[in-house]
Amino acid sequence: MRNKNSYSQWPDEKGYFGKFGGRYVAETLMPLIMEVEKEYNNIKKDSSFKKEFDYYLEKFVGRPSPLFFAERITEDLKGPKVYFKRDELNHTGAHKINNCIGQILLAKKMGKKRIIAETGAGQHGVATATVCALFNLPCIIYMGEKDIERQSPNVFRMKLLGAEIRSVTSGSKSLKDAMNEALRDWVTNVDNTFYIIGTVAGPHPYPSMVRDFQSVIGKEVRKQIQEAENKLPDLLVACIGGGSNAIGLFQEFLDDAEVKMLAVEAAGLGLESGKHAASLTGGKPGVLHGNKTYLLQSKTGQIEEAHSISAGLDYPGIGPEHSFLFEEKRVKYMSATDEEALEAFSYCCKLEGIIPALEPAHALAVLKKIAPDMNSEEIVVMNMCGRGDKDIYTVAKALDIDI
Numbered sequence: 001m002r003n004k005n006s007y008s009q010w011p012d013e014k015g016y017f018g019k020f021g022g023r024y025v026a027e028t029l030m031p032l033i034m035e036v037e038k039e040y041n042n043i044k045k046d047s048s049f050k051k052e053f054d055y056y057l058e059k060f061v062g063r064p065s066p067l068f069f070a071e072r073i074t075e076d077l078k079g080p081k082v083y084f085k086r087d088e089l090n091h092t093g094a095h096k097i098n099n100c101i102g103q104i105l106l107a108k109k110m111g112k113k114r115i116i117a118e119t120g121a122g123q124h125g126v127a128t129a130t131v132c133a134l135f136n137l138p139c140i141i142y143m144g145e146k147d148i149e150r151q152s153p154n155v156f157r158m159k160l161l162g163a164e165i166r167s168v169t170s171g172s173k174s175l176k177d178a179m180n181e182a183l184r185d186w187v188t189n190v191d192n193t194f195y196i197i198g199t200v201a202g203p204h205p206y207p208s209m210v211r212d213f214q215s216v217i218g219k220e221v222r223k224q225i226q227e228a229e230n231k232l233p234d235l236l237v238a239c240i241g242g243g244s245n246a247i248g249l250f251q252e253f254l255d256d257a258e259v260k261m262l263a264v265e266a267a268g269l270g271l272e273s274g275k276h277a278a279s280l281t282g283g284k285p286g287v288l289h290g291n292k293t294y295l296l297q298s299k300t301g302q303i304e305e306a307h308s309i310s311a312g313l314d315y316p317g318i319g320p321e322h323s324f325l326f327e328e329k330r331v332k333y334m335s336a337t338d339e340e341a342l343e344a345f346s347y348c349c350k351l352e353g354i355i356p357a358l359e360p361a362h363a364l365a366v367l368k369k370i371a372p373d374m375n376s377e378e379i380v381v382m383n384m385c386g387r388g389d390k391d392i393y394t395v396a397k398a399l400d401i402d403i
């Protein structure tokens, strides 16, 4: 039975985190999802699966990623000691690969012969195409027509890796529509297909399954920070799109009441502008992609388009577990604008020699703001969940620099 004070034991048997999550899908999808759940529950207890997962994380992804003391930023902020969890050093440049390794191993165990995925910015598409090449499975990526235009380097990467890209022209022609199309494909190709979802969203068991695969981040941090400081961190900080890198860092510490947590949404052009991706701070509960969660929606309940300079945070929803942790006030949710993220991006380049992705630059922007109110005894771990190579054109354009 769930202990009332434990946040790490959710979801319940039906896939609910409090009143969020669940399984809001067409009847035709139900047997498929039940099968994924059953198989996932089996492999969770299987030590040979764990061994295989760990093997690929070490040899292919390059884990464990280091925990790095950001000395110059610490000095500059005159607040807490700041550490970066360096998930940007992973193969393919972000945390998304952790989850893709887990899911493709599950797909193989289930005997699936075909992989589908959705992608917005293309990061999850690249990670999925990568593991499909690794395991010799055909890969179909659904991507909004608009995103295909905006993200051509990632489209090219996916093609190099052997994936087929399917352009989605319905709705807003972006991530939300690509996810709908992928769900449709899944229903049509029930027998042979596995759907690799890229964040802690979708119908149960995806939110908890993706979280479990990403929780390697926090598990490593617990060990590494004990070695470095002989204590737990006082504050964990991460950016939030769907919420997988954040929950991957937090999960391990949810029941350590002394560890505070802060997640940073994208405020785009500002919360009051309406052009943002802050589902918690600027949205309300509804149903999207098979689960109940906070969403950006109009007065009449239409899903609104998200906006952020970082394509990876550009999702109108958020994983249901975050909606729960938000209402429980276990995690604090704040936001950073495009402009603040750009400023933090340059700051990190110059002070630490790390070009961050624009997504974690949002987390750093808020950390910079709150650090002066903390003391030098306190320890902060921020998830540097992606590297910025993919963002250099966006940054150049935003800062009006010719490259």
Ligand SMILES: *Cc1c(COP(=O)(O)O)cnc(C)c1O
Pocket: 094, 095, 096, 123, 124, 198, 199, 200, 239, 240, 241, 242, 243, 244, 245, 246, 312, 313, 357, 359, 360, 385, 386, 387
């Ligand atoms: C995709 C992505 C994100 C957002 O996804 P989460 O599920 O919220 O982690 C954040 N950072 C990077 C680098 C990404 O590629």
